[in-house]
Amino acid sequence: MDSETSTITEVVETILQPQSVESSIELPPEQWSSLEIVIPEENKKKLLYDDGLYDPGSGEICAKYITISASSILRHPYYNYPAIKDPGIEEALLKPEKLIVYPDDGQELYLATCREMNQCPVRSFYKGLLDDEIDLRYYCVSAAGIRAMAIALRYNKTVKTFNLTDNFLNDDASYHLGEMLLTNNSIKDLILRGCRIGPTGVLRLFSPLPNNRGLQNLDLSYNQIGDQGMEHIAKAVFYGLEIKNINLSYNNITGKGVMMLAEPFETNNKFTHINLSWNKVFSPGSYAFLLKLSESTCLQELNLSWNSLSGARLSLALKDILLCPLLRDLNLSNNKLEGEAIVNIIANLGKAKKLVTLNLSYNPLTPADALKVLNKVKSPAVKLQRLYLDNVFVAGDFLNLLARMRGMKSKKNIIVTYGGVVGSFIPKGPDIRELILNRVEFLTKRSKKHPTDIALIALQLQKENRSIISVKDFLTIIQASGAPLDENLVEELCMTFPGPRTAKFRTINIDLLVEYIQRKWPDRKLPPTPPPEPEPEPEPPPKKGKKDAKKKGKGKK
Structure with a gap:
């Protein structure tokens, strides 16, 4: 007990030793009483601080230790506890999501x-988002799939051609394609062939297109647009459509549709290439369209094939197109010109x-x-x-002129196509003249009671x-001869060997008929004409007798 008491007494004495200086004077650091406190060798905060996992904080001193600190000490080196950091609550409540x-x-x-759309x-x-072309022909893409594709293409700078041939697109898909073209000016070719978007789809697709300056080629064939869809296209053209x-x-576009x-x-x-083939442009309204189109300074190619174009009035508008x-x-092929x-x-x-190129x-x-x-x-x-004239028949004059043209220096490389040559056609198969005469021969020889011979009748005529x-x-002569020939067969025979024709009736050329009969049946000839019978000699006048002379004499007296 004595030893313990003495030890404690010594410690107390050391701590409570009176100071030789005033409290207002700051002591040097080596004389600070707090430094005499024994610090454990394994201080957890010290170890964390050395590893960079602990920060002492802002410098504020815990209120618990202020009373035992000197008023002149501004920062306590070991008992300054940091404030709790904000785990992100303030940012989550007051700032928008990044x-x-x-x-x-x-x-x-x-x-x-x-x-997100499942x-x-x-x-x-x-993969095509990194290439020049995305080809989704016959891919059966849904409208929801088109929305995701349109969102991905909004700021793409690589894709130049987007092909959606024969993917049936509804109004929603057309809307998203139009919204995509509002910001994407890199796509040059948009192919919607056979997508059946209809007039309502055209409305949603063309509404934003006047603001697009990149799209050059648009394929809307086989889409059942009709005249109602042409109304929306006309409105887009009016507001500055840049498609070439x-x-x-x-x-199924008629003249009323193109007139809009x-x-x-x-x-x-701004159109340079217009394809209106396989429509109904022949109906009224097409004349005004062609007349206004002829004033274009950009038109390079026009396809009006398969439209039944005809008439002199419409041809005047086509003349101005040139x-x-x-x-x-x-291209004016497959019309009625x-x-x-x-x-x-x-x-x-x-x-x-x-x-x-001119295609007729x-x-x-x-x-x-x-x-x-x-x-x-x-x-x-x-x-x-x-110059294309396929299925157009020409004559020998055409061929001669074409040969002379190719001999010209300026026309030696010209390409001209045509159908057939009228004068050089050689019929093949049986001759119609032989068929008809064989039929007539059979019918006239069949009758045993009254057999007749058409060759002899012709020779006699x-x-x-x-x-x-x-x-x-x-026909009257044939019927009088007793030949059992019907009227149709006789008329066919007359058309096979025709003679001069007038406005009122047709004729048969007997010389042509006889010429062919002589080649077909050279042994048939008319029987020889019998020599004419000698005329009977006149009887001599009777001789005058004596009795007659006496009678005459008496009379005179």
């Missing part, structure tokens, strides 16, 4: 959108300085019409290089110098 920024190629955005990503589209090449074939483009073309017409300064290709219409169309060929195939042109076209093309002022006989008279 947006996730995806790369411009759209691959990560596409996967995230498909994950859609299966399309691998071909995902548009394909509207197979859309006439008014917008007065203020804006005045477009940049026109290179005009002929005669005066062809003459009107080719009248301005010499003024079409850029025209390279499968029109009902006569050989004379074809010759007129070629005569016009022969002119040195016409720069045409390809020629012998009587009756070379040209009307069909009615020839």
Whole structure:
């Protein structure tokens, strides 16, 4: 007990030793009483501080130790506890959520959108986001799938062609494609062939297109647009549509539909290639459209095939189309152009300085019409290089003129196609003349009671110098001979050996009939004519007798 008491006494004495200086004077650090406290060798905070896992904090001293600290000490080195850090509650409550920024190629955005919409990503589209073309023909893409694709393509700068041929798209898909084209100016070709978007889909697709400056080619063939859809296209053209090449074939568009483009073309017409094939442009309204289109300074190619175009009035508008300064290709095949219409169309060929191809195939042109076209093309002022007249029959004059043209220096490389040559056609198979005469021979020889021979009848008519006989008279002669021939067969015989024809009746040429009969049956001839019977000699006058002389004498007296 004594030893313990003495030890405690010594410690107390050391701690409570009176100071030789005033409390207001700051003591040197080595004399601070707090430094005499024994610090454990394994201080947890010290170890954490050395590892960079503990921060002493802001410098505020815990209120518990202020009373035992000197008033002159501003910072306690070991008992300064840090404040609790905000785990993110303030940021979550007062600041908006940070947006996730995806790369411009759209691959990560596409996967995230498909994950959010619970859609299966399309691998071909995902890989195509890094290529020039995305080809999804016949892929059966749904409207929800189109939405995810449109979101991924909004800021893509790589894809130039987007092909959705024969994917049936509804109004929602058309809307998302239009929204995508609001921000994407990199896509040059959009192919929607056979997507059946209809007029309502055209409305949603074309509404934002006037704000797009990148799309150049738009294929809307086989989409059942109709005249109602043309109304929405006309409105987009009026507001500044920048598309250069548009394909509207197979859309059941009539003249009323194309007429709606006439008014917008007065203020804006940037089309260079227009395809209106396989529609109904022949109906009223097409004249105003063609007349306004002829004022275009950008048109390079126009396809009006399979539209039943005909008539002289419509051909006048087609004639003005040739005045477009940049026109290179005009396709008028498979229509009903002929005669005066062809003459009107080719009248301005010499003024079409850029025209390279003119297609008039499968029109009902006569050989004379074809010759007129070629005569016009022969002119040195016409720069045409390809003239297509497929299924148009020509005559020998056409071939001779074509041969002379190819001998010319300016026309030696011209390409001209045509159907067949009228004069060089050689029939094959049985001769119709032989068939009819065989039939007549069979019917006339069948009767045993009254057999007749058509060859002898014809020879007899020629012998009587009756070379040209009307069909009615020839039928009467056949019936009088007793030949069992019906009227139709006799008329067919007359058409096979025709004679001069008048406005009132037809004739048969007996000389042609006899000429063929002599080659077919050379042994048949008329029986020889018997020599004429000698005329009976006149009886001599009776001799005068004596009795008669006496009678005469008596009378005189």
